[in-house]
Amino acid sequence: MSPTDINDITTQRMIxxxxxxxxxxxxxxxxxxxxxxxxxxxxxTMRIDAVIAGVRAVRSTVALPVLDVA
Known part of the structure; x- marks a missing residue:
């Protein structure tokens, strides 16, 4: 299990x-x-980084500006 593995069932339950x-x-x-x-x-302790990443992924939204290239 890598420190950022959010596919683990326990990590998913924690998220x-x-x-x-x-x-x-x-x-x-x-x-x-x-x-x-x-x-x-x-x-x-084992999964705190992955759980924070999972919580952050749910709460964050990304707005990408659209550049008009002509």
Missing amino acids: EACRSRKAKPDIDSVALALLDARFRAFEI
């Missing part, structure tokens, strides 16, 4: 737990949401 608790994509908010969801500390 869903953070979404349901409306965690912000920062380490404190995500860690508290995961502790509240009763994940164990070693699971949180």
Whole structure:
């Protein structure tokens, strides 16, 4: 498992737990949401980067400017 693997079933459950608790994509908010969801500390430590990335992916939107090239 790579540190940013979000396809792991446990990581997906952690991301869903953070979404349901409306965690912000920062380490404190995500860690508290995961502790509240009763994940164990070693699971949180192993997957914190992937969970933050998963939470950030849900909350971020990208607006790309369209350049007219003539």
